[in-house]
Amino acid sequence: MSQAKEAKHPIKSSRTTFRIVEALKELDGAGITEVANHLNLSKSSVHNYLDTLRHEGYVMKHGQQYHVGLKFLELGAYARRRRKLFEISKPEVERLADETGEVVNLLVEEQGKGIYLCREKGTKAVKLDTSTGMFVHLHQTAFGKAIMAYMDREQVESIIDRHGLPARTDNTITDRKELFEELNRIHEQGYALDMEEYLDGLQGVAVPILNNGTTVEGAISIAGPSCRMRGERLEETLPRKIQNAVNVIELNITHS
Amino acid sequence: MSQAKEAKHPIKSSRTTFRIVEALKELDGAGITEVANHLNLSKSSVHNYLDTLRHEGYVMKHGQQYHVGLKFLELGAYARRRRKLFEISKPEVERLADETGEVVNLLVEEQGKGIYLCREKGTKAVKLDTSTGMFVHLHQTAFGKAIMAYMDREQVESIIDRHGLPARTDNTITDRKELFEELNRIHEQGYALDMEEYLDGLQGVAVPILNNGTTVEGAISIAGPSCRMRGERLEETLPRKIQNAVNVIELNITHS
């Protein structure tokens, strides 16, 4: 499993293509010059890229503003659907949201980071700026830690090497040794806690989803304001609720 | 509004990049030679593309199989979130699914075709192979016709020119004149019907979502097996239910 930072023979235009689309996302829509400045490219180049992308249907042009097109949703939704985990888990995630009233997330690991497959909001759910398709550092969240707790140590090491352990709040675990201790604890108790490690005032619980009791497929988490997430509810009731849902999911995974 | 089939100076590599990813989707994962044959490209080229795409995080490699990566979901979900229509409509779509028990869809137009923003299944919902992110011909579905019914005639003409009127079932409207008559009827009655025009045995109703009572933003449809979709339910109850939901949505759209 080669881990080179660069491809041997990178297709430059392929990379710039995506850099441009990503710029469009970052800037939330932009004109040609804006993109050109943002990426230090010539206006004419950017123009050619955006023009071809538009003809391919991957970007939209409204007036003089270019935008990321919904055709990416076609590919993205396909990639998500391919993971049987999503199809199987969605109803359970919805049920959990109804029952608890909080925010429930389904997350998987890809390329050493976590990505949300879906999120359901219960009636009391807090507003969060995160959502479907977003990438997060695994060590900063409950579900991320839950997933790592069931990976090989070397795998976790390589992820840390690749992405580091950047902090997001004062509580984020940024120390390698400390993280591994936490992962051991999680492995023992079967669930992970997020004590405002991702966002101040937000806590959560997460349980990993295992295939055949061995490989981690993803994790489900429930998150809410710290005031509602404590004591028995945080450490007993909610973990058990998720565990029940996960049991159902795991049954369906192995039998398909 | 130029409608040239090709960009003036197309970036070839940009196009092949997407052709490769699309091939990966069509083949539902593939190896290098498979892709190369499928697209009449040299193995080495495909290898270079897939390698860079992998390093960019847009494709995944499992063993010798390459797959569309979830990073597309990041862009796709963003593009969807950008449309305020989605955020506003989602709860209404869910409510409709609960109330009717059928399949409820939210669709918008992009590039002259229809694309599903979301789908919610009620308890009695039929199984459908379509889903989020999928593109469909507008004239083949109830929501598509509902959308076209509120476009300028010339706009509809140009869409037909671009995509034609291919049939999907024996009932699909394939005649230009017939389609325009149908669109007039829809405009008058305020809702559109799909009488097995997309899939045999499947019927549906759709209501367009208007902004300020003028521009079409999208449409909501309810679909189900023909046996359950007839008479008063099809032509009265369901249209009214959707209309109510749409009213709520339209209110929220104009006030934001």
Next chain:
DNA sequence: ATAAATATTCCTCATTGTGTAACAGGAGTT
């Protein structure tokens, strides 16, 4: 009406992607 932004087109040269062909590694067969 003029100015100041854009976007778009034109054109040239060096870069970059392409295909051919050779190489390596694994699975299956005799």
Next chain:
DNA sequence: AACTCCTGTTACACAATGAGGAATATTTAT
């Protein structure tokens, strides 16, 4: 084990192609 027949990967050299500068249109603002 040696062989074949698949893969994926690397090397290389030629030609196509994308990049950038500058000129031109087009829109928007003053």
